[in-house]
Amino acid sequence: MSNFVTTPDGVDIFYKDWGSKDAQPIMFHHGWPLSADDWDTQMLLFLARGYRVIAHDRRGHGRSQQVDSGHDMAHYAADAAAVARHLDLRDAIHIGHSTGGGEVAAYVARHGLPEGRVARAVLVSAVPPIMVKTDRYPGGLPIDVFDGLRAGLAANRAQFFHEVAAGPFYGFNREGAEVKPAVVDNWWRQGMMGSALAHYEGIKAFSETDQTDDLKAITVPTLVLHGDDDQVVPYRNAGLLQAEILPNATLKIYEGYSHGMLTVNADVLNADILAFIKA
Numbered sequence: 033m034s035n036f037v038t039t040p041d042g043v044d045i046f047y048k049d050w051g052s053k054d055a056q057p058i059m060f061h062h063g064w065p066l067s068a069d070d071w072d073t074q075m076l077l078f079l080a081r082g083y084r085v086i087a088h089d090r091r092g093h094g095r096s097q098q099v100d101s102g103h104d105m106a107h108y109a110a111d112a113a114a115v116a117r118h119l120d121l122r123d124a125i126h127i128g129h130s131t132g133g134g135e136v137a138a139y140v141a142r143h144g145l146p147e148g149r150v151a152r153a154v155l156v157s158a159v160p161p162i163m164v165k166t167d168r169y170p171g172g173l174p175i176d177v178f179d180g181l182r183a184g185l186a187a188n189r190a191q192f193f194h195e196v197a198a199g200p201f202y203g204f205n206r207e208g209a210e211v212k213p214a215v216v217d218n219w220w221r222q223g224m225m226g227s228a229l230a231h232y233e234g235i236k237a238f239s240e241t242d243q244t245d246d247l248k249a250i251t252v253p254t255l256v257l258h259g260d261d262d263q264v265v266p267y268r269n270a271g272l273l274q275a276e277i278l279p280n281a282t283l284k285i286y287e288g289y290s291h292g293m294l295t296v297n298a299d300v301l302n303a304d305i306l307a308f309i310k311a
Contacts, residue, residue, distance in 0.1 A: 037118040039091075039111050041102065046095035047115050050075060051084035056151075057121045058309070060087040061112060061139075063130030063157075064238055065193070065223040065231040067094025070129070073298045074305075081306065088115050090135070092230020094222065103233035105241040109138035116149055125152045125309055129294055130265060131238040133158020138241075141249035153254040154305055157265055157291050160243040161273055168242070171269045178239045185232055193223040200263035203290030215295055247277040254281050255308040257301065259289025282308065 036044045048068055058078050060071040068087035075085040089096040091111055092103060102111075112135055116124065126144065128136030133155040144150035165172035184192040197219035199205040204216070223231070256278070258271030267285060275283035284304060286293060294301050 036096075037114050039114045041107075043091050043099050043102065043111065044097040045088055045091060045111050045115060047086060047088035047119075048075070049084070049086050049119060051079050052082075053084060055082055055084040057084040057086055057119070057124045059112070059116065059121060059124055059126050060085070061126065061128035061132030061135045062087065062090065062093070063132050064234050065093060065226055066219065067222045067225060069094070069218075069222055070295075074127070074294070074302060077302050078306070086115065086119065086121070088112065089226075090131075090230075090234075092234070093226040095225070098227035098230065100229060103230050104237045105134055105138050105243070106142075108135045108237065109142055112136075112139040113143035113147075116144065117147075122149055123151045124149055125154070126150060127154040127156065127305065128158060129156045130291065131159055131234065134160050134238055134241060134243055137243050137246040137250065140252070141246040145249065145251065150252055152252050152309065153250060154257070154308065155254060155271075155274055156257045156294055156301070157259065157262055158256075158270060158274065159238050159241075159265055160247055160270065161277060162242045162244075163239040163265065163269070166242070168244075169269060169273075173239075173266070173269075178235050181235050182232060185228065185235075189228055189231070190220075190224060193220050197223075200291070202292035202296050203261055203263065205263075206261070206290075212296065215292075219292075244277060247274060248279070251279050253308075253311075254278050255305065256281050256283045257286070257293075257304065258284075259286045259291065259293045261288050262291045264291035 258267040
């Protein structure tokens with residue numbers, strides 16, 4: 033089943049909801065600038081394992097409404113909460129990739145735990161605590177990196193998205209990499225479905241939001257997964273710090289894995305996530 037829920041500020045959010053409503057729910061949160069479709073492999077696998085699986089398109093992304101406001105982590109989390117409340121998800125596992133990992137951290141800390149809805153969380157190649165270099169996190173990336181992303185997107189979004197997917201996102205720019213054109217095409221397809229404005233303003237959301245307090249507030253068991261060849265969200269300022277800040281974290285770093293490891297190394301990641309969920 034796929035449907036829409038309207039948020040308190042009037043935005044229509046698309047979601048998929050598959051499986052028995054009596055089964056334990058797993059809600060997936062996608063990365064920038066993608067959609068719920070990026071979780072197809074995981075949704076099919078966990079559905080077959082007896083779970084109820086839910087994924088939504090972030091506001092301005094995929095099939096959700098293209099609006100000119102609310103492209104920030106607080107609204108992302110509130111929109112996810114609107115889906116969870118609408119479906120009355122309880123004892124849920126929330127899994128987020130990249131920007132979706134930031135969304136999971138914000139949702140769980142600010143909505144899910146206070147409402148008693150969350151059992152576990154999984155952060156994959158996730159952006160918290162913050163990507164940009166600050167006095168608090170001097171190991172972050174300089175703001176010029178994100179200004180460059182904005183410039184590339186504004187100049188030629190279609191070309192820019194193709195270059196990201198064909199290059200650093202999946203590590204296809206590495207010597208000897210097995211380039212998968214269909215994976216690149218699917219990334220590009222999902223990105224071009226969404227709003228240029230949502231994608232442009234989303235860069236600030238995923239790079240400049242300090243989520244230290246969100247991480248500190250997440251008391252449920254949380255699995256942190258990151259590749260040490262992640263060229264998009266470097267693991268030393270992300271996965272390693274998440275494991276230090278989270279009260280109840282399990283960390284796994286994958287040697288040589290890229291930012292898009294959930295797709296190109298799905299067999300390994302899915303098995304590790306399933307083991308954590310069942311533990």
